[in-house]
Amino acid sequence: MKKYDAIIIGFGKGGKTLAGDLAGQGKRVALIEKSRNMYGGTCINVGCIPTKSLVHSAELAEAFHFDSFEKKAEFYRASMEEKQRLVEMLRQKNYDKVNASENADIYDGLGSFVSDHEVKVKSQEGEEILYGEQIFINTGSEAFVPPIPGLAQAERAYTSQTLLDLKELPRHLVILGGGYIGLEFASFYASFGSKVTVIQMEDLFIGREDREIADVVKAALEKKGITFIMSAATKEITGDSDMVKVEYEAGGRAAFVQGDALLVATGRRPNTKDLQLDQAGVETLKNGAVKTDENRRSSKSHIFAMGDVAGGLQFTYVSLDDYRVVKSALSGGSYTAENRNIPYSVFIDPPLSRVGLTADEAKEKGYQNVKSVSLPAPAIPKAQVLQQPTGLLKAVIDGDTEQILGATLFCSESHEMINQIKLAMDLGASYKVLANQIFTHPTMSESLNDLFSAVK
Template sequence: MNKYDAVIIGFGRGGKSLAAELAGKGWKVAIIERSEEMYGGSCVNVACIPTKAMIHFAALSECRKTLSFTQQSVVYREAVNSVDRLTSSMRKANYEKVVNKENLTLITGEASFRSPHQLIVKTMEGELVIEADKIFINTGSLPIIPSITGIEKSKRVYTSESLLKLQQLPRHLVIIGGGYVGLEFAFMYAAFGSQVTLLDTHPQILPHEDDDIAYYVRKAIEEREIVFHKNVMVQSIRDEKNASIVSYVNLSTENLHELPADAVLIAVGREPDIKSLDLEAAGIHLNDHGAIETDAHLHTSVPGIWAMGDVKGGPMFTYVSLDDYRIIIDELFGKGQRTVFDRDPIPTTLFIEPPLAKIGVGEEEAFRVGCNIKVAKLLASEMGRAKTLGQTEGLMKIVVNADTNHIIGCTFFCVEANEMINLAAVAIHAKLDYRFMRDQVFTHPSMSEAFNKLLSLIE
């Protein structure tokens, strides 16, 4: 039996950072990853990096609107191959950082618990039994596959992970699910030249956003000729010779409809990747959502076992996984004061065109909970930077607590919103008076100047 000071199950952002830190402090560490194709974790291989790279190439493709579908297909194939080279190089770099690290052992295989502090690892060479006083679970998440008749048999059904490897641009892409993943892929493939249809069970687009923000997102969807069917339920998928037929019911009228598709993307959410871990053997509890139950310091129900990243549920972002690493390091080598609550609220970005970024509360939510607020709104077209980029779509909003003068929420649906939201996050977490941001000197032309204009509208 191999004994380690610490074992990390999963090569994701938080896990690999923790492994390197512990090994650097002289701990004997093992990091276990199921597949060579996942060195570096989901973000590098199947999520953030490849999707955002494809969105970038799609935006470049959209500039070539005079191209035929055949020509666009060539552009798309080149983008797929470019992204594959990118992820391969990043996967290789992650691998080399681990294998060249003193005190750190990489084991490629599938881990499951034998007891609270013993693991069985199935590798190509056979089974290993390893033991550690401290075990950190960082196995990430997987796309949810809903119960739809014919979904398992269809050869044209993809997840967000497998669609990115498709070499042929689909003429008609049907996306099941209108959340973040569904919308990002809808904008991406529409930009490449696909006809895109979105099917979603919700009665409205982005139900958790303010109505005015959702209105501008709807406009952007319509302008790109993306068809969005709301309040529908998919019944079945069947393959025919030249297409798959997606059958769905309108929940209001109960009418049955059918759509032909060259490809069907399943984008109804993600779930913790825990099925192979045999958590019962360790006595690890799950919460009501099927994720590993953890406390504010990421402890599981078993002493000496932590969970980090997507596997514990909650916001599934790589930067949250990285912050989980910081919490654990603070406990092991610091004052142990850092918790999951320190990072709230968390900024998010939906990488559509333009990006939709948000942090904190929206106007409608603030009213519902009885906050005394002031709200500022500004069209993106008012900004010089938006004009110079030729991207004037969208709306920006900031919510201020009228009693404290603190910014408590920002929603930016505009070009470069993904960068602006990080400034908003600093202001919120630092509890800055909104007038501090209002009077800051920002470079010109920049979208950051929106803080000057927006906050000057606060009385």
């Protein structure tokens, strides 16, 4: 039995970064990944990087104004090839970076616990048991596929991962689920030239967002040609190798929609089902996530979990920050996973970005003097220069302390702007810092002058 100072299960952002760090300290590290196509984790292979590559290509497709579906489909095929080139390059770089260390061993196979210090690696070559003084879980999340009759048999049904392998542009893409992943795919496929229909069970569109923002987002996506069917219960999926049919009920009436591809975007869940966590005595939450404390320690003090598998927000930069939390815990530091301001962006057109609380959430948390301000995107000079005037910006302020409680930006380049607001929140700065900041001109960021100057 090979013995290691650390066993890391999963080649995600937190896992690979920790592997390099510990190996650099001279510790013996085993990094286990069940698929060679997942070196680098979800983000690089089937998440952020490939989808944002397609978002960029879709923006170009829209700008080219192709005059036939055939030309759109040809550009889509080329975009998929570029996406694959990018993914393979980054995947290899991630593998090489870890493999270059003489203190790190990479195991290709499925890792599962035998005891709280032993992990079995099952591969095509057989099985091997490794011993680790400390063990770190970074296995990410997987798509949740609901038990809808006929869905498992539908040939043209895809998850957000498998749809990335589709080389032919769908004429009509049907999407189950109106969450952030579904909306990103809806937006860029519409830009490529597909007809897109989104079927959503909930009656509220992006229900966790500010209602005014949500309405503006929905109107913008509908303007792109995306159709939304709300409060719809999907009853059955049928089809063959050429088409897929979704039967649903909405408003007490049965109906159906037919397309040539179906994306099932009904959420993701922590990827723990194969880990045999019970063999290690590791406690889990109801959704299968590893139960951890503020230091990302599990119920076994020498076993940690990072990223999606720990049950928090599912972003690669959260996994990276969890690495920082774990690193701090290992060295006796004080940095924890509590009270983090975590921004996020949804790469629709234009992108939707947010950090912190909405006004309603702030009031629910007991803030007594909540101030909310807004700025329409058409009022931003750079938005007019870019010919992208769609959107709305909102910010929430604690009137008693002048601190920023949150912001939602639905506008061009919001994915860059939101990080400035997050930094101000982390520093505990007054909103006046942004209201009076000197920004270059013309930029989207200078709109923060006008947004925060509206606070009275």
